[in-house]
Amino acid sequence: MDDTSRSTRSLQMQAHFAGEWQSSSDGAEVPVTSPATGRQIGTVPKLTRDDALRAIDAARRAFVNWSALTAAQRAAYLKRWHALILREREGLAQILTLEQGKPLAEARAEIDISAAYVEWFAEEGRRVYGDVIPSPAMGRQTIVTKHPVGVTCAITPWNFPASMITRKVAPALAAGCTMLVKPSERTPFIALALAELAEEAGIPAGVLSVITGSSRELVKVLTDSPTVRKLSFTGSTEVGKELIRQCAGTVKRMSMELGGNAPIIIFDDADIGPALDGLMALKFRNGGQTCVCANRIFVQQGIAEAFTQAFVERVGGLKIGAGDAPGIQIGPLINAAAAQDMARIVARAVEQGATVLAGGIANDTDSAFYPPTVLGDVTPDMDVARDEIFGPIAPLLVFDDEAEVIAMANDTPYGLASYIYTRDLARAWRVSDALEYGMVGINEVAISNEVAPFGGVKESGFGREGSRYGIDEYLDVKYRCMGGLSA
Ligand code: SIN
Helix, strand or coil, X not given: CCHHHHCCCCCCCCEEXXXXXXXXXXXXXXXXXXXXXXXXXXXXXXXCHHHHHHHHHHHHHHHHHHHHCCHHHHHHHHHHHHHHHHHCHHHHHHHHHHHHCCCHHHHHHHHHHHHHHHHHHHHHHHHCCCEEECCCCCCCEEEEEEEECCEXXXXXXXXCCCHHHHHHHHHHHHHCCEEEEECXXXXXXXXXXXXXXHHHCCCCCCCEEECCCCHHHHHHHHHHCCCEEEEEEECCHHHHHHHHHHHHCCCCEEEEECCCCEEEEECCCCCHHHHHHXXXXXXXXXXXXXXCCEEEEEEEHHHHHHHHHHHHHHHHCCCECCCCCCCCCECCCCCHHHHHHHHHXXXXXXXXXXXXXXXXXCCCCCCCCCCCEEEECCCCCCHHHHCCCCCCEEEEEEECCHHHHXXXXXXXCXXXXXXXXXXXXXXXXXXXXXXXXXXXXXXXXXXXXXXXXXXXXXXXXXXXXXXXXXXXXXXXXXXXXXXXXXX
């Protein structure tokens, strides 16, 4: 059996724009490989600059009719897309596992949340309210209305290659915008499968495009284009900063979901069972390749020894293997280079004084698998506690009191997600208030869903996705001052 046949849904290997399935105008292609086997699973077009310009122009033309529809009409298209995503759940999950590597159970969960974003924003589009503000002068009305920003684009990552698309596309389309998606070169097939289903749902030509190829070339076309009025990006802070610079030339609106260095703080008074369950789920979901996963695990002195022992035992029991094998909890990382990065991070931590309590073996250079690893004796100044790990390495730091741990948790340029476990309600409020993060999970780690505003502060970015705040990112505010209304 070759790798392509491991999905019951066949892979779409062409890009989609101007309402058509398209190859590159110069015939070039990019190979896509499976992280589990390292083997090629297919190719996608390596679109040219001119192809991208044609896609933008088609999105501009499509905007005229799409933005003129009622919110209810756009919602009807999105609801059909939502139903089709759910109908195709299993095939989509298999594609995700094939090209991204995550365990099938996690891939199914990602398809569910991807669909949930579409349904949520279909409904939210019908609640884009304006304002009538009491006027400061007689004979005037002050009226505020909201309008789609126009042609938009999304640059999406490989770690959640389905949900990061619908979380951007659904609010954009519901608001009346059109959108071009540039998926990661590593995971284009799920994006193309979603575009196939959008086409089946009847979403008109040019409203949703998926352009494939070199990010370096295509993203520059998008950021330079005066037609594209908004860019939404999920990825590293380093790339985000470059995109912000590139968008300055056309003063685009932007949403930036960037890197994180999430602290999880487990106080002496925490309920240990749920804290341990939470930590396992948080640290090892998607093999630790999430920007909200625990990067620094702070455990209070009084429980540190017992908690560490229990954690190491749980980590030792994790089942690692190809994502489509039964019962697998940790799949491969995105590629062999990522696994080598993990080996380097562990070696550096050990050099700086950390102790390997589980996992952490040197890596075979051709494999994308890296064992879940626990590091003890970590201090805040070590690289492993300062940089985003993006893999299955869990650094444990011990603390004495609340003030000390708040200072350590905030001592980072990042500010995306943070977590605390405590049974003391006053402490929960006090500490969550003091944490300089866009999101705080209190005795809970599953914080990401369609109804809640996902996003960060500081160098973790700006803008929110999901929730009623998510659609505002695709709307401009217009204020009308109407005079001459006195009798
Ligand atoms: C991520 O962007 O890495 C996390 C996505 C999520 O949890 O929704």
